[in-house]
Amino acid sequence: MLRAHTAKRLLQNVISPDQYDFWAREMGSITAWERCFARVVSCNEEAEDTISLTLRPNGNFPGYDAGQHMNLSATIGGRRITRSYSFTSSPDQAGLVSVTVRRDPQGVMSDWLCREARPGMVLEINGVFGDMTLAQIQPEPEDHMVLLAAGSGITPFISLIRARLAQSPAAKVTLLYWERSPAYFCFNAELDALAQQHTNFALHRVTTQSPLDGKAVSGRIGAEQLNDLLGSGVSEKAAQPLIFICGGSGFVQSARALMADRARQIFAEAFSPLKAAPTLEKAETLSVTLLQSQRVLQVSNQETLLDALERQGVAVESGCRMGICNTCSCATASGRTRDITTGQFHSGQATRLCVSQAVSDLQLDL
Amino acid sequence: MTSSTSRALAPDELQQFGDELDALKKRALADVGEADARYIKRILKTVRYTEFLGRALLFVGVFPPAWILGTLLLGLSKILENMELGHNVMHGQYDWMNEPELSGKTYEWDIVGTADMWRKTHNYEHHTYTNIKGMDNDIGYGLLRLFPEQRWRPFFLLQPLWAALLAVLFQWGVAIQDLELGKVVSGRKSKAELKKQWQPLAKKMRFQLLKDYLFFPLLAGPFFLTVFSGNLVANLMRNLWTFMIIFCGHFTAKAEVFPKSVVENETQGHWYLRQLRGSSNLKGGKIFHILSGNLSHQIEHHLFPTVPARRYGELSREVKTICEKYGQHYNVGSLSSQFGQVLYRILRHSLPSQPKPFAAMTTA
Numbered sequence: 001m002l003r004a005h006t007a008k009r010l011l012q013n014v015i016s017p018d019q020y021d022f023w024a025r026e027m028g029s030i031t032a033w034e035r036c037f038a039r040v041v042s043c044n045e046e047a048e049d050t051i052s053l054t055l056r057p058n059g060n061f062p063g064y065d066a067g068q069h070m071n072l073s074a075t076i077g078g079r080r081i082t083r084s085y086s087f088t089s090s091p092d093q094a095g096l097v098s099v100t101v102r103r104d105p106q107g108v109m110s111d112w113l114c115r116e117a118r119p120g121m122v123l124e125i126n127g128v129f130g131d132m133t134l135a136q137i138q139p140e141p142e143d144h145m146v147l148l149a150a151g152s153g154i155t156p157f158i159s160l161i162r163a164r165l166a167q168s169p170a171a172k173v174t175l176l177y178w179e180r181s182p183a184y185f186c187f188n189a190e191l192d193a194l195a196q197q198h199t200n201f202a203l204h205r206v207t208t209q210s211p212l213d214g215k216a217v218s219g220r221i222g223a224e225q226l227n228d229l230l231g232s233g234v235s236e237k238a239a240q241p242l243i244f245i246c247g248g249s250g251f252v253q254s255a256r257a258l259m260a261d262r263a264r265q266i267f268a269e270a271f272s273p274l275k276a277a278p279t280l281e282k283a284e285t286l287s288v289t290l291l292q293s294q295r296v297l298q299v300s301n302q303e304t305l306l307d308a309l310e311r312q313g314v315a316v317e318s319g320c321r322m323g324i325c326n327t328c329s330c331a332t333a334s335g336r337t338r339d340i341t342t343g344q345f346h347s348g349q350a351t352r353l354c355v356s357q358a359v360s361d362l363q364l365d366l
Numbered sequence: 367m368t369s370s371t372s373r374a375l376a377p378d379e380l381q382q383f384g385d386e387l388d389a390l391k392k393r394a395l396a397d398v399g400e401a402d403a404r405y406i407k408r409i410l411k412t413v414r415y416t417e418f419l420g421r422a423l424l425f426v427g428v429f430p431p432a433w434i435l436g437t438l439l440l441g442l443s444k445i446l447e448n449m450e451l452g453h454n455v456m457h458g459q460y461d462w463m464n465e466p467e468l469s470g471k472t473y474e475w476d477i478v479g480t481a482d483m484w485r486k487t488h489n490y491e492h493h494t495y496t497n498i499k500g501m502d503n504d505i506g507y508g509l510l511r512l513f514p515e516q517r518w519r520p521f522f523l524l525q526p527l528w529a530a531l532l533a534v535l536f537q538w539g540v541a542i543q544d545l546e547l548g549k550v551v552s553g554r555k556s557k558a559e560l561k562k563q564w565q566p567l568a569k570k571m572r573f574q575l576l577k578d579y580l581f582f583p584l585l586a587g588p589f590f591l592t593v594f595s596g597n598l599v600a601n602l603m604r605n606l607w608t609f610m611i612i613f614c615g616h617f618t619a620k621a622e623v624f625p626k627s628v629v630e631n632e633t634q635g636h637w638y639l640r641q642l643r644g645s646s647n648l649k650g651g652k653i654f655h656i657l658s659g660n661l662s663h664q665i666e667h668h669l670f671p672t673v674p675a676r677r678y679g680e681l682s683r684e685v686k687t688i689c690e691k692y693g694q695h696y697n698v699g700s701l702s703s704q705f706g707q708v709l710y711r712i713l714r715h716s717l718p719s720q721p722k723p724f725a726a727m728t729t730a
Binding site: 013014016018019021026035073075077078079080081082103217319320322323324325326327329330331340342343344346348349350352 | 388395396398401402403404410414456457461462464466467469470471485489491493575576577581582585634637663672
């Protein structure tokens with residue numbers, strides 16, 4: 001380890017990290033100075049419109065906990081696109097990680113991965129995130145965990161359930177899992193095996209469009225349906241289960257409201273694709289999070305981000321104020337902006353603040 | 367100031383002129399995509415491979431043909447890296463790719479000056495205030511008198527010598543440009559300010575010097591000197607080439623300079639007009655354009671610095687048509703003719719010369 005460190009120090013005198021990464025790739029290795037590249041080892045069809053990818057990251061991979069997700073980048077049409085995917089593998093599995101991707105016909109990345117992903121292909125991992133982990137939540141062995149998943153919302157739960165039952169084999173776990181039709185259910189073999197091994201694990205699959213196993217379609221999440229599945233009795237707060245919700249933003253919203261009385265605590269994550277390109281005719285106030293200085297500001301979408309930030313006393317390095325010199329360009333971690341000189345919408349790329357207006361809430365690397 | 371062969375535009379004409387160029391830029395940017403990404407990655411690959419081959423050949427440089435070829439390849443790599451790759455990437459032309467190694471804000475290049483300083487002096491000052499006397503330090507780099515509007519001092523009598531020195535040491539000239547040593551000497555800039563700027567620069571200079579003149583030569587063991595000399599000549603090649611291309615961009619006979627007053631309430635159209643009048647193009651083949659970082663299309667580069675440079679050649683046809691329509695001179699010539707004009711300026715203005723009165727670019 002020490003020797004590798006010394007070698008790196010010496011090497012740094014003659015080549016830059018980018019050069020090191022370049023030559024490693026030219027020689028067929030995904031080794032990198034700092035960046036975390038990952039090679040696709042296998043791609044399996046998980047369910048209808050859904051694939052599971054197994055990746056082997058290089059030595060810069062930071063590791064993860066069950067329930068977390070990572071930012072995964074791929075170069076699509078010359079552009080590096082980054083999206084978040086939950087780990088569906090077990091953190092105990094050395095050297096390999098898996099993600100499960102549901103194809104969204106409007107989603108650039110998921111559609112591309114489902115069509116193009118092949119063993120040998122190299123992707124990049126940009127950070128591991130997420131607080132919905134057992135280490136963060138620290139449930140007691142006797143706590144009941146109820147997980148509500150819709151569609152790809154199942155992905156963080158498969159690893160969470162696996163980890164919970166490995167840690168506390170007798171812990172009570174209930175999974176309610178909605179899909180539009182039977183062909184879409186993921187992880188069938190593993191979930192069924194867990195249910196068979198652990199009588200304390202209750203598994204309920206629900207379809208919203210076509211029937212499952214001859215049962216009637218029970219439809220989207222609703223109060224009556226939840227009474228059927230979970231019972232209608234409401235116990236006192238301290239004895240109530242921990243609720244986990246994951247799915248599209250509509251599902252998460254409904255589930256949160258419906259479960260509020262049944263939960264000691266709710267943990268939710270919404271996966272929502274970006275909405276269609278909006279116009280800026282309507283004046284709106286949006287929130288901008290400055291990641292480095294840890295500030296949150298309210299800005300209008302009717303002025304440039306540079307003007308808005310400066311008016312609120314943020315010192316932003318800037319130059320020409322006309323989109324020429326690139327001085328005020330800053331990485332945009334999330335959200336959409338519009339370039340007022342071209343009218344083009346951008347997301348997830350460097351933004352020239354002086355000629356850009358906010359279209360959605362933003363996270364800027366400032 | 368300089369007399370112009372272009373006609374002054376009426377305000378509404380200026381507006382239309384600007385709108386047409388805006389539309390052209392919009393169209394070019396909307397088309398940017400995979401082909402541009404492939405292109406710049408191919409350039410990057412060429413930079414890396416020519417550097418590797420050049421350095422490898424220099425290791426066996428005791429054999430003269432290997433030394434010559436190695437030096438040429440390394441010089442070529444540095445030229446390509448500085449011009450078509452580094453310079454254009456730092457303008458943010460490829461930021462849309464979201465590729466960390468091609469990010470305009472963080473790219474660092476193979477030259478003694480720091481990329482951060484360049485982003486300030488070049489991207490901001492030179493590109494915003496192009497050819498405005500007193501605002502664009504690229505006019506003579508504080509060392510040369512190229513326009514009669516610059517005040518003559520006896521110092522300039524020897525400027526052919528200063529110019530030759532600047533050409534040979536061009537990367538050093540660019541590196542220390544922002545230190546504004548003249549201001550420090552005359553007391554208009556504090557030593558503390560200088561020190562703050564000097565630290566990152568010194569670090570970069572040390573890295574470049576150690577790399578080319580100590581570590582790579584040491585790696586060659588007994589052939590220390592062949593590698594050392596090859597690296598020295600490769601850097602010299604790059605210095606001379608970049609000096610020539612860059613001087614042809616703004617100091618040809620018909621390139622104009624402007625007084626500070628032009629920036630007051632300057633419109634987008636007026637800014638375009640100033641970029642056009644202050645820049646000059648070079649004719650040449652495809653390889654020549656690439657090796658010049660497409661700065662041979664200096665006019666297009668100044669009009670559209672954030673558009674990928676590989677598109678300038680195509681855009682130049684339309685820019686030329688727009689110039690004809692609005693009676694504006696489109697300054698283009700062969701390298702020998704344009705560089706000849708630059709040399710004439712260096713000689714002519716080493717002696718006292720009188721500026722003509724500045725003709726406004728607009729009629730109102």
